[in-house]
Amino acid sequence: xxxxxxxxxxxETPAPFDADSAEGSxxxxxxxxxxxxxxxxxYVLAHLESLSVDVVDLEDVAEYVAQRERAAERETESNPSxxxxxQGSGDDAGSGVDVERHCHRVAVAxxxxxxPKLDAVAVLDYDPRSRTLRYWGDVxxxxxxxxxxxxxxx
Amino acid sequence: xxxxxxxxxxxxxxxxxxxxxxxxxxxxRPSELLVRAVADAAGVDPLELDPLFRTVDPDVLDEFVxxxxxxxxxxxxxxxxxxxxxxxxPSGLFGLEPAE
Numbered sequence: 001x002x003x004x005x006x007x008x009x010x011x012e013t014p015a016p017f018d019a020d021s022a023e024g025s026x027x028x029x030x031x032x033x034x035x036x037x038x039x040x041x042x043y044v045l046a047h048l049e050s051l052s053v054d055v056v057d058l059e060d061v062a063e064y065v066a067q068r069e070r071a072a073e074r075e076t077e078s079n080p081s082x083x084x085x086x087q088g089s090g091d092d093a094g095s096g097v098d099v100e101r102h103c104h105r106v107a108v109a110x111x112x113x114x115x116p117k118l119d120a121v122a123v124l125d126y127d128p129r130s131r132t133l134r135y136w137g138d139v140x141x142x143x144x145x146x147x148x149x150x151x152x153x154x
Numbered sequence: 155x156x157x158x159x160x161x162x163x164x165x166x167x168x169x170x171x172x173x174x175x176x177x178x179x180x181x182x183r184p185s186e187l188l189v190r191a192v193a194d195a196a197g198v199d200p201l202e203l204d205p206l207f208r209t210v211d212p213d214v215l216d217e218f219v220x221x222x223x224x225x226x227x228x229x230x231x232x233x234x235x236x237x238x239x240x241x242x243x244p245s246g247l248f249g250l251e252p253a254e
Contacts, residue, residue, distance in 0.1 A: 058201070105186070108200045112189050116207035128205050 029140060031121045036144050040106070041114045043068045045145055048124065048135040058115070058131035062107035070102070170195070176219055176246030184219040185212035188248055192236055195250055209235045219246050 035041050043065040048056065115126040115133060123141055125134040174191045176184045185206060193200040206212050210233055218231065222244030232241040234253045241249035 105182075108189060109183075109186060111201050112203075112206040113185070113212040116205040117211075120207075126205075131201065 032123065032140060032144060035114075035117050035121050035123075036141075036148065038114065040065055040069075040109065041118060042145065042148060044110065044114060044118065045123070045141050048133075049137075049142060049145065051135075054136055055132055055134050058107055058111060058133065059103075061133065062103050062110055065110065066099070066103045066106045069106070070099075171249070171251040173250070174248045176248070178246065183212070183216045184242075184246060184248075185215045188215070188240065188242075191248060191250060192238055192240070195238065196236060203236050206235065209233055215242065218242065218244060222246055 036045065044061055046068075047061055047064045111128060111131065115124070116128070118124050119126040119133075123135075123138055127133070172191070172195060174187060176187050180187070182190075189200045189203060189206055193203055196203070206215075210231075219242065228244070230241055230243045232239060234240070237253050238250045239253045243249075
């Protein structure tokens with residue numbers, strides 16, 4: 001048992017990660033935070049939290065995430081300096097082809113990275129063959145999302 | 155490139171050895187480029203491939219390539235993914251060749 005707790009300025013000693021043994025599903029909460037630090041993963045979870053069904057298609061989630069990304073992009077584009085425009089470019093979301101391509105890109109990123117990662121931290125089940133995911137709700141997720149959202153909107 | 159000959163597609167392109175280079179100015183990440191290259195080589199949609207995460211964490215792969223911009227990063231990594239031997243140089247050069 002390592003008992004060298006109060007060693008003062010010894011940065012080499014890895015702090016015991018108490019948060020990791022958080023109650024509940026037995027998965028480290030640190031992993032969850034790290035996974036959720038990615039914006040796409042956050043969008044995925046926000047979408048799942050908002051749904052009442054527990055099985056969702058990849059395409060469905062990708063569409064939602066792509067939509068959020070385009071909305072966020074539009075916001076950052078219209079925010080700086082010109083608050084006089086008001087409307088004008090209401091729906092410049094691009095052509096249908098662009099939207100479709102964006103959706104597919106998001107789907108590929110989710111399929112290869114975010115969803116299996118969220119599966120690995122036991123937040124959801126992702127079946128890459130059927131490209132469906134199952135989400136059973138998770139208090140930790142709701143809490144972490146709230147925290148991140150609050151800090152983002154400061 | 156004889157890729158223009160559409161009729162000699164599948165069998166041919168699957169056994170070909172190929173290289174792709176990551177463009178740091180691209181909007182895609184290196185791992186996304188890799189997935190598309192493998193899908194292209196196999197003649198399928200990227201969504202039909204096994205998630206890359208099960209073989210290598212795409213974020214780690216992206217970091218590895220991004221670190222290639224640093225002068226003292228050397229070496230390469232390789233792994234087998236979807237029947238291809240994949241070699242990644244930190245410079246952003248990917249090599250693909252059929253495994254076995």
